[in-house]
Amino acid sequence: MPAASPYLLCVAPMMDWTDRHCRYFHRLLAPEVRLYTEMVTTGAVIHGDRERLLGFDPAERPVALQLGGSEPDELARAARIGAECGYDEINLNVGCPSDRVQKGRFGACLMKEPALVRDCLAAMRAAVDVPVTVKTRIGVDELEGEDFLLEFVDTVSESGIDTIIVHARKAWLQGLSPKENREIPPLAYEQVHALKRRFPELNVVLNGGIVTIEQALEQLEQVDGIMLGRAAYQNPWILAELSGALGLPSAGSRHAVVEAMQAYARLHIEGGGRLHHVGRHMLGLFHGQPGARSWRRMLSQNMHRADAGPELFFDALPE
Structure with a gap:
């Protein structure tokens, strides 16, 4: 290589x-x-x-x-x-x-x-x-x-x-x-x-x-x-x-990424944005993992709500 x-x-x-x-x-x-x-x-x-x-x-x-x-x-x-x-x-x-x-x-x-x-x-x-x-x-x-x-x-x-x-x-x-x-x-x-x-x-x-x-x-x-x-x-x-x-730095865990994205989404919402602007890109994060379907369903059904907040990311986490 x-x-x-x-x-x-x-x-x-x-x-x-x-x-x-x-x-x-x-x-x-x-x-x-x-x-x-x-x-x-x-x-x-x-x-x-x-x-x-x-x-x-x-x-x-x-x-x-x-x-x-x-x-x-x-x-x-x-x-x-x-x-x-x-x-x-x-x-x-x-x-x-x-x-x-x-x-x-x-x-x-x-x-x-x-x-x-x-x-x-x-x-x-x-x-x-x-x-x-x-x-x-x-x-x-x-x-x-x-x-x-x-x-x-x-x-x-x-x-x-x-x-x-x-x-x-x-x-x-x-x-x-x-x-x-x-x-x-x-x-x-x-x-x-x-x-x-x-x-x-x-x-x-x-x-x-x-x-x-x-x-x-x-x-x-x-x-x-x-x-x-x-x-x-x-x-x-x-x-x-x-x-x-490839020997390059990478994320330690999916849960750590979700935690970081929760903080990012909070700032986005405080600036006038909506949760789905961020969450729609995260639907595949647990692809192929146990609980992937429930993660996608929870986000898809709730992130477009006007009152949806970044805590939804934690609520949707697979068990």
Whole structure:
């Protein structure tokens, strides 16, 4: 396995999931995991409510801001704002296949314009001192295969980036929903392995389909890092287990995490928030354990109540 890098273990940016409360929770589980925001468009960063969109707890660091956009100047400006807000990395989304993203000419459709991706990344790098990275697929529509991926990265790497995160599935821009694009196109790990062999100087992080410790360790024999997506959300304790397997710090117990999240939720509620903003990310904490069903049921049935308080987390604990 390669020497530990900042990208050894990452949690993928996931729309509607990896908000600031989710990231705080994941940080408790795995103190050194690299966390990513949901994708934020350049327009939202430049013109929107920055505290709501970009605010985060310092405890989340290291945390990366993922941007969606295709105009180099706007991406540079948004990257600068993100760096000023304290983000440790700025990541460009070149993998999302949703219709909304396509209409904005960014996400996975940018794989069809590698020179533009290169120029966007170069502009971002010139604007900030923190690392700039890209998250992509192995192909898009009819553009696929190992040769295409290698040529794409060859062009993109001219920007000077040193890290690329690859979801090891191609994207179909027509005919498949974003959910189907995460499940139906077959995984092709060997293409990501070939990418690392062709570009040994790059940090290559593999994303897609990793759901067990054994799979993660096997992939780390071939690449520099792995990125967990749905597995980290649906079974978050895997982050603690995998951190331990990699010799990284990890949470001591689920109950200790619940205690810390109770204190966090109390502060959130005192600031005008609601318990379900925090609790919805914790439903999978006891996945596979005795009492997991009662934990989920107790939270699901009660955390949306207007008077729900952080003591609900203790009340829901499995016996």
